[in-house]
Amino acid sequence: MDITSYIQELKGKTATEILAFVAENYADEAVFSTSFGYEDQVITDLIAQHNFPIALFTLETGRLFRETYAVWSRTLARYPLAIKPYFPDTEALQEFVNQTGPNGFYASVENRKSCCGIRKIEPLKRALKGYKIWITGIRADQSPNRQDMHNVEFDEGNNLIKIHPLFDWSLTEVKEYIKKNNVPYNILHDRGFPSIGCAPCTRAVQEGEDFRAGRWWWEDQSKKECGLHSITK
Template identity: 60%
Template structure:
């Protein structure tokens, strides 16, 4: 597989409905397709589409160990609503123990290097295990979330993980996602009602003020050029 496949899929599914595309991808990639959720409003839209239509797509989540209590509540409510499995991936305890012992529990505030190391241990490495052996990765990325994401297409080749990445909500706006979860009675994180638009680990996420950039609530002590954790490289 390569960028050629991503281009082919863009041409094939450019005019297709989202659920129709998800169903076709599930059939094409069989057991080698995965969706990663962090239980934000975008991910809850996709989770509903997958579970409601009983699609054969593995749903996984990265439990960093420092998520908001509200996030775990959405996790539980989602399991209860759909009675479908969501597979958790945790950081490797040896790596995390060594990092915290050497750097301290909140060392990510001290430097970008420490923060990226923490993200790598808690998120990137577990993601690598979640994506191992997969050929298609579904995400909740939207073009309007940040400047880094404006150039994305529905299908992109992820050279880091050597698979095709599908972004079904690429051209959705935040309000489209909010409308979907309300109309379809999908569980969502109440932090969204408190000004949180992008929800990650509790120590690294805050609400944003009107007019602030979408990513302003993530790692707010760093400059905007560094506002990615390493899961999505564009």
């Protein structure tokens, strides 16, 4: 099935219907990446509720908030699911910290991207290896460049299909689902953190600021992505 066929097949379907399609056609060939944010917790809940055969993983960068670890633990306690952690390569991380120091990513965009590469991109490639479908919690209104994306994409870099079941959901809809279904969530969302990454690289967002203003706030405000979800067409 080519990407156009996927788009047509999933057009107008609900998040549950999209996940059901993946589960029926790609059992054991689909994987969901969670960082335990609002959207990811909704998808985790849907997978658990319907017992969809979709694997789950998370990127354990080593610099996560303690609140993220807390919701990770509560998620495991709530759902009968395995969430496999992927860690950075030890030697690559040691070399980077030896060269730049523990907070060298503040020094330059190049350093920050190198840090993201070691802590996120390389582990992600290991996590996705062997799968055909990558499920994500991306929504269209999360950042300006993500509005150029679709709910189904071909990821050339990882040679698989990316599907975003919540792509057309609003933040209000996500919050309503969380509340209605009593889904565990990261309490940092209640403290002004709409987007939660590594602790040294994420701050609360002030009223009137962009959704991702709290990510890498010391850098250019235009396109702030770590590379996990670069636009691919």
